Amino acid sequence: MRVLLLRRLLTAIPTLLGVVILSFVLMRLAPGGPFDGERALDDDTRAALDAAYGLDLPLAEQIALYIGRLLRGDFGPSLVYRDFTVSELIAQGLPVSLTIGGLALLLACILGIGGGLWAAVRAGRWQDEAIMGLATLLTALPVFVTGPLFVLIFALGLGWLPVSGWEAGRPSHLVLPVVALSLPFAGAIAKLARAGLARALNEDHVRTARARGLAERQVIARHALRPALVPVASYLGPAAAGLLTGAVIIETVFALPGLGRYFVQGALNRDYPLVLGVVTLYAGLIILFNLVADLIYGWLDPRMRAE
Amino acid sequence: MTASRISLGIVAIIALAALIGPPFLSWTHSAIDWDAVRAPLFSPGHLFGTDTVGRDLLARTLVGTRVTLAVALAAAIVALVIGTAWGAIAGWVGGRTDEIMMRIVDGLYALPFMFVVILLMVVFGRSIILVFIGIGAVEWLTMARVVRGQVIALKERPFVTAAEAAGAPASRILTGHILPNVAGVALAYLLLTVPQVVMVESFLSFLGLGVQEPLTSLGILVKEGADDMDIQPHALLIPGGVLVLIIVCLTVAGERLRDRLSQ
Numbered sequence: 001m002r003v004l005l006l007r008r009l010l011t012a013i014p015t016l017l018g019v020v021i022l023s024f025v026l027m028r029l030a031p032g033g034p035f036d037g038e039r040a041l042d043d044d045t046r047a048a049l050d051a052a053y054g055l056d057l058p059l060a061e062q063i064a065l066y067i068g069r070l071l072r073g074d075f076g077p078s079l080v081y082r083d084f085t086v087s088e089l090i091a092q093g094l095p096v097s098l099t100i101g102g103l104a105l106l107l108a109c110i111l112g113i114g115g116g117l118w119a120a121v122r123a124g125r126w127q128d129e130a131i132m133g134l135a136t137l138l139t140a141l142p143v144f145v146t147g148p149l150f151v152l153i154f155a156l157g158l159g160w161l162p163v164s165g166w167e168a169g170r171p172s173h174l175v176l177p178v179v180a181l182s183l184p185f186a187g188a189i190a191k192l193a194r195a196g197l198a199r200a201l202n203e204d205h206v207r208t209a210r211a212r213g214l215a216e217r218q219v220i221a222r223h224a225l226r227p228a229l230v231p232v233a234s235y236l237g238p239a240a241a242g243l244l245t246g247a248v249i250i251e252t253v254f255a256l257p258g259l260g261r262y263f264v265q266g267a268l269n270r271d272y273p274l275v276l277g278v279v280t281l282y283a284g285l286i287i288l289f290n291l292v293a294d295l296i297y298g299w300l301d302p303r304m305r306a307e
Numbered sequence: 308m309t310a311s312r313i314s315l316g317i318v319a320i321i322a323l324a325a326l327i328g329p330p331f332l333s334w335t336h337s338a339i340d341w342d343a344v345r346a347p348l349f350s351p352g353h354l355f356g357t358d359t360v361g362r363d364l365l366a367r368t369l370v371g372t373r374v375t376l377a378v379a380l381a382a383a384i385v386a387l388v389i390g391t392a393w394g395a396i397a398g399w400v401g402g403r404t405d406e407i408m409m410r411i412v413d414g415l416y417a418l419p420f421m422f423v424v425i426l427l428m429v430v431f432g433r434s435i436i437l438v439f440i441g442i443g444a445v446e447w448l449t450m451a452r453v454v455r456g457q458v459i460a461l462k463e464r465p466f467v468t469a470a471e472a473a474g475a476p477a478s479r480i481l482t483g484h485i486l487p488n489v490a491g492v493a494l495a496y497l498l499l500t501v502p503q504v505v506m507v508e509s510f511l512s513f514l515g516l517g518v519q520e521p522l523t524s525l526g527i528l529v530k531e532g533a534d535d536m537d538i539q540p541h542a543l544l545i546p547g548g549v550l551v552l553i554i555v556c557l558t559v560a561g562e563r564l565r566d567r568l569s570q
Contacts, residue, residue: 140558141554152537241420245422
């Protein structure tokens with residue numbers, strides 16, 4: 001297992017480096033720049049701005065400088081939010097995004113695993129069909145439809161929860177964004193958990209446990225549950241990536257001050273350092289989540305540890 | 308089988324309406340009716356009402372659906388071509404080539420791919436052609452994995468060995484014996500890729516990074532509807548409903564077909 005993790009870490013470094021270099025080159029290929037405003041700048045001003053932001057250096061040198069600064073945790077200045085560095089924007093926005101994403105992942109796991117296992121135990125009956133139909137529907141619901149829909153129903157219509165915004169320490173602001181974000185992932189996890197338990201219940205060691213006369217509840221809890229959750233664990237990496245992506249929409253819909261909103265603003269305004277910083281950071285986070293998912297995988301399936 | 312037939316039927320009806328419907332309406336999707344701003348549902352001349360600047364919502368929904376479906380189909384075909392070629396070569400050649408090619412796929416899987424698409428949009432400008440090239444270029448990964456698995460399984464089958472023994476060149480075995488057998492599964496994944504792309508395109512358009520005005524798409528309509536939903540909720544519910552219906556139906560049909568072929 002340790003060897004496996006080490007190997008994963010070693011492949012993670014060139015992947016990250018590749019992302020940074022590719023994104024950087026792409027960004028520089030772009031026609032137009034952040035200083036192309038309504039008024040054309042005269043040549044001297046433009047040259048001074050380019051020099052101040054290091055845009056006049058050769059490309060390779062710019063990349064080397066950027067990676068050097070990244071290693072020191074410096075993502076450079078934001079071109080649009082002039083008074084902020086990208087690191088400061090990340091420090092402000094990331095905690096909000098991680099709170100929403102983390103809570104949504106937790107809720108998705110609870111709903112998905114619970115629903116999936118319940119359906120598998122009742123395989124072939126109407127409860128099974130109903131849960132699986134619901135799961136398919138949930139995975140197909142885009143967050144940019146459910147988000148506004150929830151606001152319409154629960155905030156504007158019923159008035160139970162706030163429409164949007166963020167106040168630290170007020171959990172009522174979190175309910176709608178977290179639920180809307182978690183639903184598609186809850187559906188996907190439910191499908192995986194159901195398939196996992198259905199397969200596990202057909203295995204030899206489970207038949208042996210039943211033959212020994214154990215109660216069905218004990219058979220599931222002690223012998224079938226761990227192998228049943230293996231497919232769910234392997235989905236956690238992609239789910240984390242999807243949650244970070246979905247958070248971009250959720251933050252826009254609910255006007256939350258998260259990193260995703262800064263990212264969209266940066267993308268609309270060609271704020272190179274900001275977009276580049278967020279892409280690099282998220283690539284790193286997703287690689288990290290995949291490593292954690294591998295650890296959980298190894299804990300659930302001993303065969304993985306032996307390799 | 309019936310569930311997937313009904314699903315495909317629903318999508319076919321929506322697609323047909325979007326394709327041939329707009330010329331029969333008295334308003335185009337961008338024409339402004341100054342006498343009927345924010346017309347409610349079922350008002351005369353505007354079956355679905357109008358938006359905040361008086362554009363007919365029925366025409367906008369039909370044209371938006373057409374654009375969304377066209378982008379999705381084009382991007383899914385790009386993904387199909389790249390994915391099939393990549394997976395077939397990796398699976399057929401095998402060995403180190405296979406390992407390197409699949410490592411690249413693994414590496415790309417680890418990318419925050421929506422962010423990369425947004426990066427592409429920022430770099431190359433927000434044009435509709437680039438929307439689907441960008442999406443297609445990242446959506447091929449699953450297709451490559453699936454096709455590779457199929458090709459490796461088919462390689463060991465007697466009819467391929469027989470073709471090899473008869474001296475057929477590799478290119479003929481691939482195009483004549485292997486790819487036709489991969490086609491069914493590839494088609495199932497094409498059906499599953501289309502709703503994925505619909506989702507991505509709407510996602511981008513919702514944020515203002517995808518399809519641009521005066522053209523419209525379901526993502527743009529959902530965004531406009533969401534901005535105005537406290538006054539007229541149907542402006543959100545109609546395009547949102549069409550979008551969900553398309554995604555659900557294609558997913559159901561694709562999953563049924565995939566499950567049937569993998570048995």
